[in-house]
Amino acid sequence: MKKYLKEILFLLISICGAFFISGLIILFSGEHPSEVFSIFIEGIFGSTEGILYTLFFSTPLIFTGLSVAFALKGGLFNIGAEGQLYIGSMAAAFVGFTLVNFPPVVLIPLTILVSIIGGGLWGSIAGFLKAKFGSHEVINTIMLNFIAISLVGYLSSGPFKNPGDQIPQTPLISESARIPEIHTIFPAFPETVPLNISFFIAIFSAIFAYVLLKYTKLGYEIRSVGFNPDASRLSGISLIKINLLTMFISGAFAGMVSINEVLGYRYRFLNNFSPGYGYFGIAVALLGKNHPLGVIASAIFFGAISRGGLLVDIHSDRISRDVIFVIQGIIILFVISRELMSVIAKRKKYTAL
Amino acid sequence: MKKLVEMLNISKSFGDVRANDNVNLDLCEGEIHGIVGGNGAGKSTLMKILFGLLKPDSGKIKINGEEKRFNSTQDAINEKIGMVHQDFVLVDTLSALDNIILGREPVKFGFIKREDVKDEVIRLIKKYGLNFNPDDMVNKLTLGEQQRIELIKILMQDAKIIILDEPTASLTVSEVDALFNILKKLKDSKKSILFISHKLPEVIEISDRISIMRQGKIYTTINKNEANVEKLTELMTGEELKLEDSFYLFSGKEPVFKLENVKLKKNREVYLNISLEVKEGEILGVVGIEGNGQKELEGILSGFIKPDGGKIFFKGQCKRNISPEWLKESKISIIPSRKIEDGLVEDFTVYENCILGRIDEKKFSKFGLLQKKIIVKEAEKLIDEFNIEPYNPYIRVKYLSGGNQQKVILARELSKNPEFLIACNPTRGVDIKSTFFIRNRLLKLKEKGAGILLITSDIDEAFSITSRIAVLYRGRITGVFNTRETDEREIGFMMLGGEKRKAG
Ligand SMILES: Nc1ncnc2c1ncn2[C@@H]1O[C@H](COP(=O)(O)OP(=O)(O)O)[C@@H](O)[C@H]1O
Numbered sequence: 001m002k003k004y005l006k007e008i009l010f011l012l013i014s015i016c017g018a019f020f021i022s023g024l025i026i027l028f029s030g031e032h033p034s035e036v037f038s039i040f041i042e043g044i045f046g047s048t049e050g051i052l053y054t055l056f057f058s059t060p061l062i063f064t065g066l067s068v069a070f071a072l073k074g075g076l077f078n079i080g081a082e083g084q085l086y087i088g089s090m091a092a093a094f095v096g097f098t099l100v101n102f103p104p105v106v107l108i109p110l111t112i113l114v115s116i117i118g119g120g121l122w123g124s125i126a127g128f129l130k131a132k133f134g135s136h137e138v139i140n141t142i143m144l145n146f147i148a149i150s151l152v153g154y155l156s157s158g159p160f161k162n163p164g165d166q167i168p169q170t171p172l173i174s175e176s177a178r179i180p181e182i183h184t185i186f187p188a189f190p191e192t193v194p195l196n197i198s199f200f201i202a203i204f205s206a207i208f209a210y211v212l213l214k215y216t217k218l219g220y221e222i223r224s225v226g227f228n229p230d231a232s233r234l235s236g237i238s239l240i241k242i243n244l245l246t247m248f249i250s251g252a253f254a255g256m257v258s259i260n261e262v263l264g265y266r267y268r269f270l271n272n273f274s275p276g277y278g279y280f281g282i283a284v285a286l287l288g289k290n291h292p293l294g295v296i297a298s299a300i301f302f303g304a305i306s307r308g309g310l311l312v313d314i315h316s317d318r319i320s321r322d323v324i325f326v327i328q329g330i331i332i333l334f335v336i337s338r339e340l341m342s343v344i345a346k347r348k349k350y351t352a353l
Numbered sequence: 354m355k356k357l358v359e360m361l362n363i364s365k366s367f368g369d370v371r372a373n374d375n376v377n378l379d380l381c382e383g384e385i386h387g388i389v390g391g392n393g394a395g396k397s398t399l400m401k402i403l404f405g406l407l408k409p410d411s412g413k414i415k416i417n418g419e420e421k422r423f424n425s426t427q428d429a430i431n432e433k434i435g436m437v438h439q440d441f442v443l444v445d446t447l448s449a450l451d452n453i454i455l456g457r458e459p460v461k462f463g464f465i466k467r468e469d470v471k472d473e474v475i476r477l478i479k480k481y482g483l484n485f486n487p488d489d490m491v492n493k494l495t496l497g498e499q500q501r502i503e504l505i506k507i508l509m510q511d512a513k514i515i516i517l518d519e520p521t522a523s524l525t526v527s528e529v530d531a532l533f534n535i536l537k538k539l540k541d542s543k544k545s546i547l548f549i550s551h552k553l554p555e556v557i558e559i560s561d562r563i564s565i566m567r568q569g570k571i572y573t574t575i576n577k578n579e580a581n582v583e584k585l586t587e588l589m590t591g592e593e594l595k596l597e598d599s600f601y602l603f604s605g606k607e608p609v610f611k612l613e614n615v616k617l618k619k620n621r622e623v624y625l626n627i628s629l630e631v632k633e634g635e636i637l638g639v640v641g642i643e644g645n646g647q648k649e650l651e652g653i654l655s656g657f658i659k660p661d662g663g664k665i666f667f668k669g670q671c672k673r674n675i676s677p678e679w680l681k682e683s684k685i686s687i688i689p690s691r692k693i694e695d696g697l698v699e700d701f702t703v704y705e706n707c708i709l710g711r712i713d714e715k716k717f718s719k720f721g722l723l724q725k726k727i728i729v730k731e732a733e734k735l736i737d738e739f740n741i742e743p744y745n746p747y748i749r750v751k752y753l754s755g756g757n758q759q760k761v762i763l764a765r766e767l768s769k770n771p772e773f774l775i776a777c778n779p780t781r782g783v784d785i786k787s788t789f790f791i792r793n794r795l796l797k798l799k800e801k802g803a804g805i806l807l808i809t810s811d812i813d814e815a816f817s818i819t820s821r822i823a824v825l826y827r828g829r830i831t832g833v834f835n836t837r838e839t840d841e842r843e844i845g846f847m848m849l850g851g852e853k854r855k856a857g
């Protein structure tokens with residue numbers, strides 16, 4: 001219990017620190033920090049809309065946070081969620097605008113499955129390279145990001161481009177591939193918010209990851225390899241198999257970003273749609289202490305910052321977008337500083353061996 | 354005799370651990386005072402206090418009857434105290450002489466005259482029979498010779514009180530003999546020595562008086578003529594420890610495991626070529642000085658290194674190389690020498706570690722779900738049977754002491770009911786009580802008919818439990834002896850590259 005209190009205290013202190021420095025930056029930009037902060041806070045908590053928007057923004061982050069956290073449990077640092085989510089999204093969009101005559105009961109599960117497999121396979125390439133040749137997954141996943149981004153860029157501006165559009169994007173997916181927005185289920189919620197049922201799928205995925213890691217044999221083996229690959233190997237666990245599976249599952253979570261972005265929001269693949277969800281996933285996982293359920297909380301926190309930042313952007317003339325990014329960056333740095341330190345320390349110890 | 358050093362009521366705690374608890378110790382001029390005690394008894398702590406490396410929480414140190422306070426090692430050095438640490442470090446790529454010069458305090462105004470130092474070093478080498486060439490690179494010297502470099506550093510500071518913390522821990526028999534000759538000469542020239550070890554026969558041999566430490570206390574101090582191994586063991590552990598009786602019995606049945614010219618090459622040169630066989634119901638010891646191929650042999654046997662040739666037989670089945678998967682299928686157990694790195698998942702709990710490598714057994718998972726209750730029950734059974742402390746399957750293995758960690762590995766590997774066991778230094782770094790326990794379990798397994806290959810750098814261990822001893826020298830087995838037909842001298846001679854004199 002004491003441990004948790006300490007964690008929360010630390011978090012509060014870092015948030016205060018972040019607000020203090022942000023306050024200074026706002027002051028320099030010529031605005032009143034108190035006003036800006038109240039817009040920020042109100043934007044998040046002030047209305048049902050604000051809260052639902054926060055959840056909407058957090059949905060892709062839950063997926064990418066899970067992706068990074070899961071790989072880390074298996075001892076792998078997945079920087080490649082960005083590429084994996086693009087591949088998964090393109091795969092989902094392709095199925096969605098191609099198989100237009102399928103009924104929803106078939107098409108929705110199918111598109112979700114394709115996005116899982118797409119992201120998963122893209123992730124497992126890095127797992128395979130690591131297990132087979134020992135090439136470092138950080139480098140591999142970064143390289144695979146470049147490849148994935150170029151690939152989907154080519155597809156969305158070439159063969160799969162919606163004819164006649166000015167921007168690189170695919171045609172809309174079939175109506176029967178789209179998942180419902182939240183207000184269709186809870187009519188009391190405002191129609192303006194694009195929050196859709198992918199949020200619940202994200203929560204479910206986190207629970208799934210938790211159960212998988214904690215209660216299954218595969219989870220045991222993944223954690224074992226994550227903690228100590230040598231001892232695991234000697235005990236007869238196949239590192240190739242486990243590295244592959246870990247990266248498949250990790251990539252699959254990243255691929256599932258498409259459920260929100262393609263099936264639930266844009267209804268198509270738009271090139272460069274991700275503002276860096278994959279990279280944010282690293283911070284989300286760190287703040288969530290790599291725990292699948294911690295990832296949910298941490299993703300919602302990051303979602304809130306996005307939402308608040310958006311409102312400040314709309315309401316204030318003097319504070320430019322860039323300043324908001326800087327402030328968001330400062331908040332993130334503050335809250336994850338400790339986790340970052342411990343990860344760096346661990347990796348140092350690891351490479352020193 | 355005059356008391357040169359007196360340590361009075363010394364206490365020192367690290368957190369909850371009372372490393373030294375009201376300890377009294379004295380040292381006379383020209384005396385060798387042995388200190389024995391299990392791992393963690395507090396020997397090193399006490400010595401570090403005397404050498405000014407640690408400050409005691411309470412207690413006094415008197416030198417020549419005068420109370421002294423040591424705020425740093427320099428204060429201790431000024432009182433003519435010198436210490437050779439348990440794990441001293443030299444610069445590998447420099448010569449012995451340069452290492453000695455490095456260790457000296459800077460001389461005021463001007464440079465150290467290399468030739469002067471060298472003359473002094475040569476004089477000391479001659480005087481005490483230290484016997485090495487000061488111009489040799491450190492990495493060319495044996496561990497025993499490197500230790501002598503440390504000794505010279507101390508002697509050049511004109512130390513009269515010399516602390517040796519476990520100096521024999523990794524020496525060969527003949528190097529121990531050489532060290533003892535040096536110690537006797539030091540003693541003759543009125544130096545006083547504190548000699549720490551947990552190898553009892555040698556402590557009895559070299560010491561004038563022996564102090565027994567246990568759980569931070571000096572239990573008693575006895576004279577050499579009152580001491581014998583049994584008595585010291587009992588005093589050290591508080592109970593009588595002995596090995597099961599049947600150790601020399603030798604079944605002489607079929608080989609269960611065999612290596613035939615298993616080779617490793619580097620730059621086309623064969624640097625490892627091993628043939629040996631282990632019979633059912635025997636423990637074959639492979640002994641040798643560290644660095645003669647033990648690591649490579651272990652690597653091949655555990656499947657981490659692929660050999661460049663040769664055959665491996667297990668129960669008649671022939672293989673070219675070993676994989677961990679194959680070991681698992683064949684029910685071959687292995688106790689790796691690096692227990693934390695290769696044998697345990699430190700961040701796992703005891704119960705999780707107990708099923709490492711056994712996770713595929715049907716009872717431990719159903720439809721891919723772990724059967725936690727059954728696993729914990731199994732772990733509790735092993736904790737019980739192997740006296741693993743604390744009795745808690747949920748504790749993380751990294752919080753256990755070294756001896757208990759080793760027991761977790763042993764418990765797990767034996768619970769696989771192996772027909773063949775590879776044990777690499779199974780008792781290194783383990784206290785005497787656990788050592789006896791582990792050796793007895795190996796004997797028991799052997800009794801059940803399993804073959805055991807024991808790779809060890811501890812000759813005592815080989816002599817106490819093996820049926821046969823094979824000597825590993827420069828990557829080859831240079832001789833195999835029936836344990837009861839050889840002695841430590843012969844094995845020590847072989848370990849240094851001696852030729853085999855009689856058939857084994
Ligand atoms: N620097 C330290 N910090 C915490 N505990 C220590 C430290 N040094 C020694 N100890 C503890 O003190 C006890 C005595 O250790 P030590 O003097 O090294 O024993 P010995 O040399 O007899 O094996 C052990 O329980 C050990 O874990």
Ligand SMILES: [Mg+2]
Pocket residue numbers: 396397398439519
């Ligand atoms: Mg010690």
